[in-house]
Amino acid sequence: MSTRIAIVGGGYVGIDLATAFDDSADVTLIEPRSHFVHTPAMIRAVVDPSLTERALIPYDKLLTHGRVVQARAVGLDAGGVTLEDGTRIEADLIVVGTGSSNASPFKPDGDDIAGLREANRRAYERLKAAKTVGIIGAGAVGTELAGEIAHAMPDKEITLISDEEALFPKKPDGLGKALARKLRKAGVRLILGQKAENLESTRAPFSGELKLSDGSEHRFDLIFPVLGAKPISGLLEALPDTKTARSGRVEVDPWLRPSPALPNVFALGDVAETGDGMTVVGATRQLVWLKATLKQVMAGRAVEDLLQYAPWGSKAPILIPLGPKRGNSFLGLFTVGNFITRMLKGEDLFIKKYQKMMNRI
Numbered sequence: 001m002s003t004r005i006a007i008v009g010g011g012y013v014g015i016d017l018a019t020a021f022d023d024s025a026d027v028t029l030i031e032p033r034s035h036f037v038h039t040p041a042m043i044r045a046v047v048d049p050s051l052t053e054r055a056l057i058p059y060d061k062l063l064t065h066g067r068v069v070q071a072r073a074v075g076l077d078a079g080g081v082t083l084e085d086g087t088r089i090e091a092d093l094i095v096v097g098t099g100s101s102n103a104s105p106f107k108p109d110g111d112d113i114a115g116l117r118e119a120n121r122r123a124y125e126r127l128k129a130a131k132t133v134g135i136i137g138a139g140a141v142g143t144e145l146a147g148e149i150a151h152a153m154p155d156k157e158i159t160l161i162s163d164e165e166a167l168f169p170k171k172p173d174g175l176g177k178a179l180a181r182k183l184r185k186a187g188v189r190l191i192l193g194q195k196a197e198n199l200e201s202t203r204a205p206f207s208g209e210l211k212l213s214d215g216s217e218h219r220f221d222l223i224f225p226v227l228g229a230k231p232i233s234g235l236l237e238a239l240p241d242t243k244t245a246r247s248g249r250v251e252v253d254p255w256l257r258p259s260p261a262l263p264n265v266f267a268l269g270d271v272a273e274t275g276d277g278m279t280v281v282g283a284t285r286q287l288v289w290l291k292a293t294l295k296q297v298m299a300g301r302a303v304e305d306l307l308q309y310a311p312w313g314s315k316a317p318i319l320i321p322l323g324p325k326r327g328n329s330f331l332g333l334f335t336v337g338n339f340i341t342r343m344l345k346g347e348d349l350f351i352k353k354y355q356k357m358m359n360r361i
């Protein structure tokens with residue numbers, strides 16, 4: 001009998017792993033949403049809503065042998081996963097990739113794909129009507145959003161506000177400096193080292209007055225709060241002896257297991273404190289390791305005899321397009337500019353790659 005693998009969450013972790021074992025194991029992917037959400041494209045979708053339909057990809061063609069169960073998992077134990085309606089999915093190996101939530105209109109609220117479409121359309125309409133735009137948070141999403149709006153709607157007055165003193169302070173200096181220079185050249189005003197103190201919402205766009213930590217006040221027709229990802233950790237936190245890190249991610253052992261009581265349960269991606277950032281880039285490295293590890297486990301090896309996971313560390317790449325033409329990227333050893341960023345990501349935003357993975361093209 002082939003190994004039964006239950007995968008909880010059909011994000012980047014879930015779809016990759018499910019596809020990899022579709023031919024060699026009995027795979028069940030548990031995911032409440034009707035569509036996979038390809039996040040990198042959801043930023044440009046704010047200025048080009050026609051992208052939304054290509055960024056939201058149905059699960060129906062993902063697997064040939066295994067199955068996608070459209071449901072929410074509410075519990076798990078060594079023998080399997082329990083769904084919201086009480087159904088049991090029995091499994092030998094369980095992988096949890098419940099990911100994270102983020103602000104509207106970038107990720108759905110729960111499984112509400114129709115709501116995400118509507119939020120995207122509304123944000124676009126409000127953006128078109130706005131003259132002044134504030135973006136709070138200059139991580140990858142905020143920085144890319146400023147670049148996308150500056151490229152597609154050059155008449156907007158855009159202000160990017162961060163409580164850090166520089167863009168991408170944890171990466172080599174050149175990356176943040178080059179991006180800041182390009183944004184300023186495109187007319188974006190950067191306010192660094194200032195915290196917004198009276199955000200009306202941290203989860204959805206709004207308009208109004210912002211007070212910053214230096215006491216200054218700024219009025220914007222539209223404000224996008226982009227303050228980072230929130231891990232969806234409840235399922236793992238309910239397992240015996242798990243610990244939640246300050247990041248909100250659940251700690252894992254060197255073989256990416258969250259609970260000492262459940263040696264056949266693995267967790268990775270945004271929900272797990274793996275040592276990597278909350279990125280697809282991080283999840284991709286973990287997936288390479290996990291796929292090799294599970295193959296050996298399925299061949300009868302003990303997990304503790306296998307190689308431990310080693311995170312990216314300071315070599316984690318990051319690609320930051322500022323619209324389809326410009327941008328900068330750090331590729332692990334060096335920083336590159338417009339041309340390579342455009343070829344690697346800016347032009348297509350990996351949409352074709354994920355359409356292909358979901359068997360749509």
Ligand SMILES: Cc1cc2nc3c(=O)[nH]c(=O)nc-3n(C[C@H](O)[C@H](O)[C@H](O)COP(=O)(O)OP(=O)(O)OC[C@H]3O[C@@H](n4cnc5c(N)ncnc54)[C@H](O)[C@@H]3O)c2cc1C
Nearest residue numbers: 009011012013039040073098099100269270278279280281
């Ligand atoms: C706007 C935006 C742009 C981004 N761009 C990039 C980029 O260009 N490059 C990059 O490397 N990273 C990027 N990221 C980060 C990237 O999206 C995340 O790191 C990635 O989604 C993590 O993958 P995951 O599989 O861990 O979780 P997710 O993609 O969050 O998927 C988790 C899945 O689990 C499901 N789930 C949750 N709870 C349950 C449950 N109880 N039962 C069953 N299923 C459940 C959810 O419905 C969801 O489908 C971006 C993020 C955002 C918000």
